[in-house]
Amino acid sequence: MPPTPTVENITAAKVNNAPILSVRGLKTYFHLSEGLVRAVDGVSFDVRPGRTLGLVGESGCGKSVTARSILGIVDPPGRIEAGEIWLYGATENPTAAPTNLAALPPRSAQMRAIRGKEIALIFQEPMSSFSHYYTVGNQIMEAIQEHSNATRKQAHARAIALLHTVGVPQPERRVDEYPFQLSGGLRQRVMIAMALACDPRILIADEPTTALDVTTQAQILDLLRSLQEQRGLALILITHDMGVIAEMADDVVVMYLGRAVEKGPVDDIFHAPRHPYTQALLRSIPSILAAPRTKLATLGGSIPHPFNRPAGCPFHPRCPEFIAALCDNAVPPVLTEADGREVSCFLHGGRP
Amino acid sequence: MNVLEVTDLRKHFPIRRGFLRRIVGHVRAVDGVTFHIRKGETLALVGESGCGKTTVSRCILRALAPTAGAIRLSIDGSVVDLATLSKRELKRYRRHMQMVFQDPFSSLNPRMGIADIIGEPLLVNGMRSADERRKRVGELLDMVQLPRAYRSRFPHAFSGGQRQRIGIARALALNPSLIVADEPVSALDVSVQAQILNLMLDLQDRLGLTYLFVAHDLSVVKHISDRVAVMYVGRIVEIASTQSLYERPKHPYTEALLSAVPKADPRIRADRVILEREVADPANPPPGCYFHPRCRYAQERCRVEAPQMEEVEPNRWVSCHRAREISLRGVQ
Numbered sequence: 001m002p003p004t005p006t007v008e009n010i011t012a013a014k015v016n017n018a019p020i021l022s023v024r025g026l027k028t029y030f031h032l033s034e035g036l037v038r039a040v041d042g043v044s045f046d047v048r049p050g051r052t053l054g055l056v057g058e059s060g061c062g063k064s065v066t067a068r069s070i071l072g073i074v075d076p077p078g079r080i081e082a083g084e085i086w087l088y089g090a091t092e093n094p095t096a097a098p099t100n101l102a103a104l105p106p107r108s109a110q111m112r113a114i115r116g117k118e119i120a121l122i123f124q125e126p127m128s129s130f131s132h133y134y135t136v137g138n139q140i141m142e143a144i145q146e147h148s149n150a151t152r153k154q155a156h157a158r159a160i161a162l163l164h165t166v167g168v169p170q171p172e173r174r175v176d177e178y179p180f181q182l183s184g185g186l187r188q189r190v191m192i193a194m195a196l197a198c199d200p201r202i203l204i205a206d207e208p209t210t211a212l213d214v215t216t217q218a219q220i221l222d223l224l225r226s227l228q229e230q231r232g233l234a235l236i237l238i239t240h241d242m243g244v245i246a247e248m249a250d251d252v253v254v255m256y257l258g259r260a261v262e263k264g265p266v267d268d269i270f271h272a273p274r275h276p277y278t279q280a281l282l283r284s285i286p287s288i289l290a291a292p293r294t295k296l297a298t299l300g301g302s303i304p305h306p307f308n309r310p311a312g313c314p315f316h317p318r319c320p321e322f323i324a325a326l327c328d329n330a331v332p333p334v335l336t337e338a339d340g341r342e343v344s345c346f347l348h349g350g351r352p
Numbered sequence: 353m354n355v356l357e358v359t360d361l362r363k364h365f366p367i368r369r370g371f372l373r374r375i376v377g378h379v380r381a382v383d384g385v386t387f388h389i390r391k392g393e394t395l396a397l398v399g400e401s402g403c404g405k406t407t408v409s410r411c412i413l414r415a416l417a418p419t420a421g422a423i424r425l426s427i428d429g430s431v432v433d434l435a436t437l438s439k440r441e442l443k444r445y446r447r448h449m450q451m452v453f454q455d456p457f458s459s460l461n462p463r464m465g466i467a468d469i470i471g472e473p474l475l476v477n478g479m480r481s482a483d484e485r486r487k488r489v490g491e492l493l494d495m496v497q498l499p500r501a502y503r504s505r506f507p508h509a510f511s512g513g514q515r516q517r518i519g520i521a522r523a524l525a526l527n528p529s530l531i532v533a534d535e536p537v538s539a540l541d542v543s544v545q546a547q548i549l550n551l552m553l554d555l556q557d558r559l560g561l562t563y564l565f566v567a568h569d570l571s572v573v574k575h576i577s578d579r580v581a582v583m584y585v586g587r588i589v590e591i592a593s594t595q596s597l598y599e600r601p602k603h604p605y606t607e608a609l610l611s612a613v614p615k616a617d618p619r620i621r622a623d624r625v626i627l628e629r630e631v632a633d634p635a636n637p638p639p640g641c642y643f644h645p646r647c648r649y650a651q652e653r654c655r656v657e658a659p660q661m662e663e664v665e666p667n668r669w670v671s672c673h674r675a676r677e678i679s680l681r682g683v684q
Binding site: 059186215221242244246247266282288289295 | 514541575576593617626629631
């Protein structure tokens with residue numbers, strides 16, 4: 001038997017409604033020789049402990065770059081151009097003043113102390129995000145020793161305890177195996193163990209189940225949910241799969257070409273979507289509940305190339321409710337409606 | 353009329369070890385698969401990675417030579433067994449079965465214009481006249497709803513969805529008896545997926561096409577198929593009409609698979625069947641029913657005796673000892 005995992009003794013953080021991370025007007029641009037790519041172009045949201053925020057959108061909508069901006073790991077030539085990312089409190093000192101992550105240099109000691117310790121990331125492709133040359137145990141231990149004074153022996157014991165927590169069978173044996181010896185589902189579990197190594201308060205999961213089969217996906221989503229309950233984790237779940245969002249999220253941000261077009265509680269987004277993109281997207285997803293051989297409503301056109309970003313509202317060339325001379329001229333502002341939902345569309349006001 | 357009849361198809365890949373590359377075992381990628389496809393219908397082959405669904409489709413196209421079994425294709429009233437033909441003999445028949453690929457980026461030659469990509473099968477199969485080819489390519493572009501003016505462009509100028517349309521036009525060029533589509537929409541964004549699925553449904557209605565649709569996404573499969581075959585570790589465990597398979601699955605694996613699919617409605621966060629452990633290794637499968645180590649209905653018999661395919665209801669075939677006694681949950 002592995003030693004009693006210390007992580008399980010930690011009582012779940014008190015779930016309160018105060019955000020622990022606030023993103024305001026985030027803009028991350030890539031300055032390429034071919035032109036400027038506005039990967040993230042003004043995105044705001046709050047992350048709360050014990051709750052799951054879903055960032056959903058199709059390819060190129062900027063959901064992954066948003067996550068990377070929070071952690072300060074945007075690949076050059078990308079950089080944060082504007083906006084603030086406030087991290088409230090710290091694990092050691094909950095009353096500490098908030099830190100603006102957007103203002104910290106990515107390589108600073110302060111940022112390094114936050115990355116992994118306060119905010120951890122689970123990548124999409126577990127095979128390419130591990131090193132092939134080290135055992136999974138070694139890689140988890142590295143994360144533990146980076147943020148604590150644990151000895152190798154203590155770190156090793158903790159790695160086994162973590163693998164046990166995430167449901168890896170025979171953790172004492174698996175800890176000394178290499179990533180290629182594990183199946184996709186197990187690799188993703190190890191990835192989660194590594195992310196949990198330093199008891200982060202915020203977990204960002206970037207397409208955590210996209211590369212997995214449905215039955216394995218169900219296992220991993222189940223694991224994420226139970227870990228969140230035990231530890232009061234704030235989860236940012238990034239995915240293109242509306243089914244996963246419906247299953248997991250409390251609040252949803254729908255993104256299109258770098259902009260948050262709509263934001264609200266999950267039930268409202270699915271049952272009363274307000275932005276034409278959300279409406280069209282929901283109509284066009286194949287559903288297992290549909291009658292066999294039924295045609296889907298389609299969304300015309302395709303996602304524009306990032307260099308050919310349409311003027312005005314980025315969705316206007318595909319929008320069924322397009323208003324000529326308005327939507328193609330001006331960018332709709334983000335409106336906060338009476339019920340607290342946010343939508344960025346002229347149909348809901350904000351006309352110049 | 354059956355366009356395709358596959359009987360007891362097997363494909364075993366040898367595992368070689370050591371200096372002499374001796375064969376030490378076999379990966380039973382496909383291990384006795386039997387099904388048929390009627391003219392004008394879509395049969396979906398579903399299952400998780402490694403279940404052998406792609407190997408089945410590649411054997412049918414004879415991109416792989418099957419180890420055993422028969423693959424009978426009806427062509428203009430006569431029936432040919434593709435499994436036993438030599439490469440040379442096969443050439444005459446290849447035009448009758450065409451493929452739509454998964455990745456629209458690597459399946460089109462970047463150095464060829466669209467007219468050449470779509471026209472190449474015509475040229476290879478003896479349509480020498482450039483005018484005739486031009487006319488046919490125009491028709492095909494109309495069918496897949498791409499403007500004829502795009503014929504001189506190259507693949508890089510197209511989006512993923514448009515490229516998939518080009519791939520479909522190429523597959524249609526020779527009026528094939530059977531189209532094998534291996535994950536044709538899984539590389540596309542959701543908003544584009546719907547366009548391609550609708551196009552495939554439309555073309556089928558208009559031209560009476562027959563599809564073998566290989567996919568892992570059960571939601572996509574529901575929108576396109578008439579019948580569904582579920583595979584697990586190289587074998588079909590259940591085959592039935594789409595409606596009955598989704599509403600009343602008869603095999604525990606089908607139940608788990610259906611239940612695992614996230615439903616796009618937050619009001620039904622279903623209590624799902626979560627499968628324990630991992631998929632069996634096709635090189636070293638467990639005794640008895642391959643699914644028994646993960647099956648919550650498994651009994652002693654399942655551990656020792658492999659179940660056979662049985663017709664439990666008209667046109668419903670299930671390979672499970674307990675198919676008649678257990679009642680399973682589907683999706684409505």
